[in-house]
Amino acid sequence: MEFKDLEIFQAVAEKGTITEAAKEFNYVQSNITARIHKLENELKTPLFNRHHRGMSLTPEGKKLLTFSEKILMMKDEMKKAIQNNEEPSGKLEIGTVETVIQLPKLLSTYIKKYKNVDLSLFTGVTETLEEAVLNHKLDGAFVTESDFHPDLISHDVFQEELVLISDMSVPTLEGLKEAPFLCFSKGCVYRARLESWYRDQNITPQKVMEFGTLETILRSVEEGLGVSFVPKSAIAHLEDSGLIQCHTLPEQYSKIKTVFIRRADAFLTSTMERFIETIEAKKHVVV
Known part of the structure; x- marks a missing residue:
């Protein structure tokens, strides 16, 4: 079993069709189909129900999805740990509630200093953003303080x-x-x-x-x-x-208090570490 097999499996599970998964990887459909069959043969169980609308996970497929998400997350964390260097670079995907008025100044300070970082910003409500950080869809998020999941750590931003x-x-x-x-x-x-x-x-x-x-x-x-x-x-x-x-x-x-949340178990790359340092430097109380 290869990491790519699990990535393809997750794509088919998410998209619901071989066609859409093939587009994501820029593969021919037969390649995606062969990979899924290979995985099912190795595990000796069907992972998908095939029907005219596409494909849906079997109970065994749902179990595998839980493990594959953890495995691929650990693979990414391993790469970050090994490839990490002092100069922040690469992708940084951050979420925010709409009303963080001081955010543009903070982001501008960070991006001007670390020009090799590709920062993307996504908006949403606190509950949705918390879920996205928990599920590794965002590296972190600016949200309103509440009772967060124990797997999250928060950094005060302002009141x-x-x-x-x-x-x-x-x-x-x-x-x-x-x-x-x-x-x-x-x-x-x-x-x-x-x-x-x-x-x-x-x-x-x-x-x-x-x-x-x-x-x-x-x-x-x-x-x-x-x-x-x-x-x-x-x-x-x-x-x-x-x-x-x-x-x-x-x-x-x-x-209220606005905080920045991230997963407590995520490897702290230099990119994220410098971002948190920028938050700490800009921290202030709004009255």
């Missing part, structure tokens, strides 16, 4: 305050209790915090509207579509311009 925002038409907090709630999808800590406040106040939002970007949420609040709960640093310019107004909630709902 700040969440505020309830609305347009200028309703001057009091009381008048906003029945307004539609504009938010990110489930898994967003900001959303969970405001939902907690709603519950404690015995409030049922008139409507909950999910959006994909912070910009759309802010524009919708400006237009009076509803209220949202966001970091104060993200909307200071809008408040100063008189486009929205902020309403303060008690500290138990409003105080």
Whole structure:
């Protein structure tokens, strides 16, 4: 059994068809089929159910997928450990929640200093990003602090305050209790915090509207579509311009900490080590 056999097996399991897996590896389909048959013969068991829609894993295939993910992850960690050098280089895939306003400055500092690093940035909500780091799909992520999985380690980045925002038409907090709630999808800590406040106040939002970007949420609040709960640093310019107004909630709902998470068992390459050092150098408290 070769590493490539396991990589092909994982691709077929993920894509669900020989055709799509062949495209990923730039192989002819017969090569992919032969590799799968070879693996099944070695293990003396079918790994896939074949049907007109494609291929799905058998119970034995699902077991192999769990082991192959661990084996290939260890292979990557081994290569990183052996090939690691002092100069950061190669790929660095980082996730972030949408509202880390200080992130561009941090990334700019890092990229300007380490020009051989190919850094990619992906956005999402805290829960989704945590899952991606756990499953080795991201090297790390900037998220809101919560009760993380024990396989993750976190590094403090900064603290700040969440505020309830609305347009200028309703001057009091009381008048906003029945307004539609504009938010990110489930898994967003900001959303969970405001939902907690709603519950404690015995409030049922008139409507909950999910959006994909912070910009759309802010524009919708400006237009009076509803209220949202966001970091104060993200909307200071809008408040100063008189486009929205902020309403303060008690500290138990409003105080948050942004942290950088990574797998505790991942080999700390010079690329990641320098990235963490950059975070530590830029760490500050937002008030």
